[in-house]
Amino acid sequence: MRGPGETVEGHGILGEVPGELGLLLWGTARDVALWGGSPPGRRGKLFADGSGDGRLAGLVATEIPPAISASVDTVHGMLTLGARADASILCICCLEVAAWAHAGGMAETAIAFAQAGAVAAPEFGEAALHTGIYALRAGQVARAGTWLRRAVGVSRRERNRPAYAAALVELGALYEGGGSAEQAERFFRLGYRAGKRFAARSARMRAAHGLFRLAHARGDAASAAQFALAAQRVYEPDAAGGPALLLDLARFWTDQCQPDRARSALRRLAPARGLLAPAEQLASAALAARAFAVPGSRRKGLATASAAVAWGMMEGAGIAEGVRFAAALDLAHAARIACDLVAFTRAKRAVLTLAPQAAYPAVAAEVADLWPVGEKPARNMERAS
Numbered sequence: 001m002r003g004p005g006e007t008v009e010g011h012g013i014l015g016e017v018p019g020e021l022g023l024l025l026w027g028t029a030r031d032v033a034l035w036g037g038s039p040p041g042r043r044g045k046l047f048a049d050g051s052g053d054g055r056l057a058g059l060v061a062t063e064i065p066p067a068i069s070a071s072v073d074t075v076h077g078m079l080t081l082g083a084r085a086d087a088s089i090l091c092i093c094c095l096e097v098a099a100w101a102h103a104g105g106m107a108e109t110a111i112a113f114a115q116a117g118a119v120a121a122p123e124f125g126e127a128a129l130h131t132g133i134y135a136l137r138a139g140q141v142a143r144a145g146t147w148l149r150r151a152v153g154v155s156r157r158e159r160n161r162p163a164y165a166a167a168l169v170e171l172g173a174l175y176e177g178g179g180s181a182e183q184a185e186r187f188f189r190l191g192y193r194a195g196k197r198f199a200a201r202s203a204r205m206r207a208a209h210g211l212f213r214l215a216h217a218r219g220d221a222a223s224a225a226q227f228a229l230a231a232q233r234v235y236e237p238d239a240a241g242g243p244a245l246l247l248d249l250a251r252f253w254t255d256q257c258q259p260d261r262a263r264s265a266l267r268r269l270a271p272a273r274g275l276l277a278p279a280e281q282l283a284s285a286a287l288a289a290r291a292f293a294v295p296g297s298r299r300k301g302l303a304t305a306s307a308a309v310a311w312g313m314m315e316g317a318g319i320a321e322g323v324r325f326a327a328a329l330d331l332a333h334a335a336r337i338a339c340d341l342v343a344f345t346r347a348k349r350a351v352l353t354l355a356p357q358a359a360y361p362a363v364a365a366e367v368a369d370l371w372p373v374g375e376k377p378a379r380n381m382e383r384a385s
Helices: 014-015 018-034 038-043 052-062 066-079 089-101 107-120 123-139 141-158 161-177 181-197 201-217 221-233 242-255 259-275 278-291 300-313 321-337 341-353 356-371 377-384
Strands: none
Touching: 014 107, 014 300, 014 356, 018 052, 018 066, 018 089, 018 107, 018 161, 052 066, 066 089, 089 107, 089 123, 107 141, 123 141, 141 161, 161 181, 161 201, 161 278, 161 356, 181 201, 201 221, 221 242, 221 377, 242 259, 242 278, 259 278, 278 321, 300 321, 341 356, 356 377
């Protein structure tokens, strides 16, 4: 029920939301959790007489963001009904506030409201699921595990099949993040089967992505390819993690010397590239420059434009050297395939500047072999792709 160092339930809201709004939201989440945690027969006497007038005064005096104004108003109206309040309405409103907080980077606020909704409606699997998801994103692994396991049980009883499949996949991600590959694979497989059985494409996609990552990490290229194809077949453009999946697949197919499949993943990624973090945007632009750098093809313009985007981001603040090194190496391959010696020289210089010290000899040999002095570009084009 509380995160690490959380001495007062929900106090993280006060650190994330300043002023009167923070106090109002903290009190709201606390009151919903108190209502949900009390026996139904005692809910009518939880709040003092006249507290409804105090709630209304607080709402009027506080500037509430339009996105959550109706939800907060509804919660306060429901609480004035005491035992007659509708648990499902309270829960839905809390989840709406939690989603708003999550989108705004207010992790503690998102957890507090999702958890308050889950306490108010304990048989609503979606609330337990979101509490676990927000806790996992915030790095609160123990709390996330508790709520995700609860989501599995509640969703099964409720017959909320998409939530059931999603909770299994999130447990897989939890164990993967903790280094427990065997447990992670178990839950990803359960989530994949549930997603397939119940037509939950988003869960199936994310489960396949997780199984792909595990196979790739242990060096099992055949299994990684199998799950890469499975994930690509059920790709959902609006699903969480979709753009990151396509970027991972594009990299994998490039490394497997299957440029057609890499280009297919990158084409699907293009509309959602703006949803990626800056480092991933750089990686995707450099990879696109490499994948579409086919001499004499209509793709050449796309490759040139992608290379320009990548070079423009190379000096971006906050982008790790390792990411910029990998992007520079992709740009070197792109220039080699396009037979552009000027661009290759620029990329080669960046590669050698950014190369890790321990790997420098191997990297220097790799870029030297890409375009040996005096060799015609056409000889190595297929290997470079």
